[in-house]
Amino acid sequence: MATDKLEEIKTAVESRFGDSILSFDTKDGRIVLKVSAQASHEVLSLLKDLGFEHLSDVTGTDYIKDGEFEIAYHLWSHAKKIRAIQKIRISRESPVVKSIVDLWPGAQIHEREDHELFGIDFVGNPDLSPLFLEDWKEIPPFRKDFDTREYVKRRYYGD
């Protein structure tokens, strides 16, 4: 049954990585796991071997009060029909994380978008040039210290 499959995955992941797995939740038939940033690439590689072959998204969130960025990797398994979300936290002052293009080639553009909008550096991504904005001189726009209304009032409605 579905809960057995979830338990199998939990055992496989926790037995191999132990302390690096900060939490492993299986509520509502979905897996949400929090992992330390150093082990992130290996855990994702194990999840890919366990059948999570479809990468949906690489999401960034700015937790300015904690001084951290959170990156969430959304995975889906076509065979088992289970959704898994892996989350890691990295420092906001120097946001560097290893890229996952060697596991999923389709991750390259998702990381490029997060680089432009948050300023996160993905080591190993072949192309991190700007995607949406041209000649952007302010800080990355999706950070919480960028107030878009104040910027618009200053730039467009100033006169």
Add this chain to the structure above:
Amino acid sequence: MATNNLEESEISFITIPFGPQHPASGHFHAKVKVDGENVVDLVAYPGYLHRGFEKLMEYRTHVQNTMLSDRVCILDPFSNEMAYVNVTELAVGIEAPLRGKFIRSIMAELGRILSHVTWIGITSMALGLESGTRISWGDREKIIRIQEILTGGRIYPCYYVPGGVRRDFSQEHIDEIFKLLDYIEKAMKLYDDLVFYNTTFMTRMENVGTLTKEDAIALGATGPNLRACGVAADVRVDEPYDGYPYVNVDVVTMEKGDSYARSLCRRGEIITSISIIRQLLEKMPAGDFKVKWAMTKKVPAGEAYFCCEAARGELCFHMVSDGSDKPYRVKIRGPSFSHALAIFPFLVRGSQLADVPAIYWSLDSCPADMDR
């Protein structure tokens, strides 16, 4: 042939722009490097429609955001509304009543038919079969009139709210929908002759842009593009939501993975949508169509994820809330992001220059969905 005698230094490549202003490109820019007629490489430059939606949503309350979420994908507004409203309901912890869920699914399927009919028109225009464009965009008017009668909006309906829908259906509305379904079934015979089984269309689309199953999964394909490669993945069946657990969804798959297979998958989806709407209308329960939820209520802190099947593929919303009445972070995963930026440059290499619009529109990417 002269090519055998050309020195390496004499072979030169030309770079041709495909868009942003181009009769067959939408508002999307790509630079195509060609060697004669063969395409060597393609680099995509998106961003002409970027508005920063996810940032704008952080400044508005949840009900104001339902009006904004329509406009994420211009060609398929109901899917984005559906996803936003469902993810808010998951975050708040309420559930719409059954009649509201059925109405939402009926409108979502009508929106899917509308999107595919628009797709028929715009692909015909890109390939040069103008009669397909003129007729399908005229038929589109009939679907839009029904949408206007039911929801009040022609293009951007703003019909869903967290907790249900804004207005109820009456019996006259249901009769109009049945008449529309009969009309579309008759019109499909015309589209079969004019477009789908037309020799010109088949010649231009068969064996063009073939995508294998492994490449499709590795690059992030979803929706009809993935089903044309033989993978039966459909969010309405895998993780059913709203009215879909109560009906039988017929998932159409093809084997070959070329542009023609993708077109036939979309044709099959129109027929599946008609059957889903008929089943939902027969089983429609009586009762409330929405749950009362105050417009300025605060959402408890936490996270919610929701995926739905838009006309173009898998559409996911990830919402983080911090206890106030505005979301802290909303991430929208549009289906066209991977299709146009990861799969399109990969498929075009090695094909002919005249196939570039055919491949682009067979992937059905909406530039607004890609840029958000």
Add this chain to the structure above:
Amino acid sequence: MSKLLPRPIRSKGDAAANSLWVINYFTACGFMELLPWVGSGYDMERFGILAVATPRHADVLIVAGYVTEKAVSRIKRIYDQMASPKYVMALGSCPMTGGMYWDSYSTVKRIDKYIPVDLWVLGCPPKPENIGHGIVMAMNAIKGGFGGH
């Protein structure tokens, strides 16, 4: 009998008004209500309006919907490449005042700071009947001698 024959072209204004060629540029969401005009719903070809591919053949530039910072330099280039006399029509509330995306960091709030605009049509997006009213107003003005720029 003379009522059935087509009316003769008596002036340059008549010729221009009955053959307005629009450049084929699918800008943004305001464009969705031009699709019935292209298709058989409202059919612009009976007014002599065609969609052409190159700016050199076009008379009218329709800015339908919002314009981002990245696109505005391209629109300006297309406007400069069109041959005089030319006309510009802005559809929707976004090119007028910023519209719904007034607080977006990447959209342009007033298009007439970049190119001169002759006709504004209000709506979000404007209904096809609205656009038709605008087109007829433009045609009458051109027949009456409005020279464009």
